[in-house]
Amino acid sequence: MGGYTVSEVAKLSGVSVRTLHHYDDIGLLKPADVGANGYRYYGKDELLRLQQILFHRELGFPLDEIGRVLDAPDFDRVAALTAHRTRLQAQARRTRRLVRTIDDTLAALQGATTMDDKAMYRGFDPEKQAKQEAWLVDRYGPEIRKSIDAVKTVQKDWKQADFDAAQAEIAGIEAGFVCALADGLPADSAPVQALTGRHRDWIANQWPQPVTRAAYKNLAALYGEHPDFHARYEAQAAGMTEYLQAAMLAFAERELT
Amino acid sequence: MGGYTVSEVAKLSGVSVRTLHHYDDIGLLKPADVGANGYRYYGKDELLRLQQILFHRELGFPLDEIGRVLDAPDFDRVAALTAHRTRLQAQARRTRRLVRTIDDTLAALQGATTMDDKAMYRGFDPEKQAKQEAWLVDRYGPEIRKSIDAVKTVQKDWKQADFDAAQAEIAGIEAGFVCALADGLPADSAPVQALTGRHRDWIANQWPQPVTRAAYKNLAALYGEHPDFHARYEAQAAGMTEYLQAAMLAFAERELT
DNA sequence: GTCAGGCCTCACGCCGCGTTAGGGTCAATC
DNA sequence: GATTGACCCTAACGCGGCGTGAGGCCTGAC
Numbered sequence: 001m002g003g004y005t006v007s008e009v010a011k012l013s014g015v016s017v018r019t020l021h022h023y024d025d026i027g028l029l030k031p032a033d034v035g036a037n038g039y040r041y042y043g044k045d046e047l048l049r050l051q052q053i054l055f056h057r058e059l060g061f062p063l064d065e066i067g068r069v070l071d072a073p074d075f076d077r078v079a080a081l082t083a084h085r086t087r088l089q090a091q092a093r094r095t096r097r098l099v100r101t102i103d104d105t106l107a108a109l110q111g112a113t114t115m116d117d118k119a120m121y122r123g124f125d126p127e128k129q130a131k132q133e134a135w136l137v138d139r140y141g142p143e144i145r146k147s148i149d150a151v152k153t154v155q156k157d158w159k160q161a162d163f164d165a166a167q168a169e170i171a172g173i174e175a176g177f178v179c180a181l182a183d184g185l186p187a188d189s190a191p192v193q194a195l196t197g198r199h200r201d202w203i204a205n206q207w208p209q210p211v212t213r214a215a216y217k218n219l220a221a222l223y224g225e226h227p228d229f230h231a232r233y234e235a236q237a238a239g240m241t242e243y244l245q246a247a248m249l250a251f252a253e254r255e256l257t
Numbered sequence: 258m259g260g261y262t263v264s265e266v267a268k269l270s271g272v273s274v275r276t277l278h279h280y281d282d283i284g285l286l287k288p289a290d291v292g293a294n295g296y297r298y299y300g301k302d303e304l305l306r307l308q309q310i311l312f313h314r315e316l317g318f319p320l321d322e323i324g325r326v327l328d329a330p331d332f333d334r335v336a337a338l339t340a341h342r343t344r345l346q347a348q349a350r351r352t353r354r355l356v357r358t359i360d361d362t363l364a365a366l367q368g369a370t371t372m373d374d375k376a377m378y379r380g381f382d383p384e385k386q387a388k389q390e391a392w393l394v395d396r397y398g399p400e401i402r403k404s405i406d407a408v409k410t411v412q413k414d415w416k417q418a419d420f421d422a423a424q425a426e427i428a429g430i431e432a433g434f435v436c437a438l439a440d441g442l443p444a445d446s447a448p449v450q451a452l453t454g455r456h457r458d459w460i461a462n463q464w465p466q467p468v469t470r471a472a473y474k475n476l477a478a479l480y481g482e483h484p485d486f487h488a489r490y491e492a493q494a495a496g497m498t499e500y501l502q503a504a505m506l507a508f509a510e511r512e513l514t
Numbered sequence: 515g516t517c518a519g520g521c522c523t524c525a526c527g528c529c530g531c532g533t534t535a536g537g538g539t540c541a542a543t544c
Numbered sequence: 545g546a547t548t549g550a551c552c553c554t555a556a557c558g559c560g561g562c563g564t565g566a567g568g569c570c571t572g573a574c
Contacts, residue, residue, distance in 0.1 A: 273562080273563080275561095275562065275563065275564080276561080276562065276563095278562095279561070279562055283561095294569080294570060294571095295569090295570095296570085314561095319560075319561090320560075320561070321560095
């Protein structure tokens with residue numbers, strides 16, 4: 001009863017023979033059978049397990065954690081994935097910061113501009129911002145302060161380049177909603193929900209805390225209640241606020257937890 | 258003439274004493290002075306150099322490269338930073354893809370959809386794909402085969418989640434172009450160029466090779482010449498192909514090298 | 515003189531394998 | 545049955561960037 005040899009598995013899966021040896025050594029993937037000559041033979045089950053391993057490895061899990069995750073029930077798997085998602089996002093934010101820093105360094109090296117602190121808040125009139133903050137505290141109570149402070153810290157870290165990129169991104173997303181609204185697409189239709197997914201991602205990138213279902217729904221409510229947000233969306237298209245809210249609520253129900 | 262001791266430098270800079278030892282060992286940061294007792298003493302110059310080292314380390318440069326960069330003239334430094342920026346951006350793209358994959362996996366785990374091998378190629382009718390491939394080889398010569406094979410390998414690696422996410426992403430981007438075209442925005446205007454940037458990123462995610470200016474321009478040409486692409490874009494809006502091409506060409510000239 | 519708290523130099527350990535080095539096994543061909 | 549060449553094995557070092565000891569010298573305060 002043959003089974004696959006190391007090099008066959010290697011070819012099928014794309015990993016090296018050495019990697020298979022290694023996984024055997026550390027007990028992550030044992031062959032189904034070992035011949036009297038010491039040859040390793042793998043079966044279908046092992047191929048499936050290897051697929052799982054590679055998937056998690058792709059996601060950046062350390063090998064020992066992969067072992068634990070694969071040998072644990074589904075429940076733990078969800079938790080592990082969620083935790084890992086958080087790590088990845090933190091890393092993504094960090095990477096963006098680094099790119100920005102490089103841009104600034106390059107600018108400075110090339111003798112161009114010294115940074116202009118005021119321009120950094122371009123698009124956010126400071127007076128308005130203060131008012132908005134007061135309004136939020138008034139509306140949601142003092143515990144929202146933490147979040148606001150967190151956002152401010154994040155914003156201080158920001159440099160122009162990032163700011164521009166984020167602005168462009170959200171502008172594109174909002175343009176998509178305007179277009180969808182004009183085309184009469186229902187807010188819970190697939191394309192609009194895909195767009196809403198991008199919106200959620202954008203929010204997740206700005207916001208230092210996980211975007212839960214409740215948080216996203218709250219945000220939708222905020223868009224309707226806060227005059228500045230409302231004005232912003234209505235300026236883009238009549239009924240835009242309501243449309244966006246509907247899309248967000250549908251998305252929250254279907255995709256978030 | 259005192260100078261700072263290891264622990265003083267450590268406290269000032271935030272690195273460990275061991276790290277200073279290490280940097281001394283590998284010749285990255287030598288003390289200004291070594292006492293008869295073997296004690297290391299650092300001066301202001303060394304503190305400045307350490308700052309530079311830490312800056313580059315933050316950016317993810319390997320230590321040996323940092324050494325070379327610091328001992329090089331400014332223009333080399335610019336080159337190194339630029340190259341590193343590209344690396345970081347690639348990493349950021351990868352991380353984003355991973356986060357999306359996790360999201361989709363979580364959705365699947367929570368009982369929604371089982372992934373369906375056949376559906377994986379949804380949107381790419383296999384017969385059409387074969388035809389398209391033949392056409393490409395005919396048009397660009399056999400050396401394009403490598404790229405096609407690379408893409409196929411990548412596609413085989415793909416899971417459903419990835420595929421869906423990418424489809425949603427490109428659909429959103431194309432919708433943006435349709436909308437911009439309808440609004441009469443010039444193809445080289447800022448918002449359209451930002452959208453084009455997203456398009457380039459999407460291409461970069463699909464394509465296993467770097468998206469150079471020449472490659473992107475070729476792709477623009479391809480969109481016009483290949484009947485399937487042409488049909489695809491014209492189906493979304495009249496004049497869409499030409500519009501997209503104009504945006505891509507402008508982007509290539511301004512942003513790519 | 516003695517104690518605490520610097521400082522020093524080895525040197526192993528971590529992670530995920532790549533990469534020799536040195537040697538057995540299998541199938542086909544001479 | 546002997547050779548060949550493709551495949552298999554184990555064992556062990558190497559990388560990068562230090563953390564974390566172990567074991568011992570220096571210095572200043574009591």
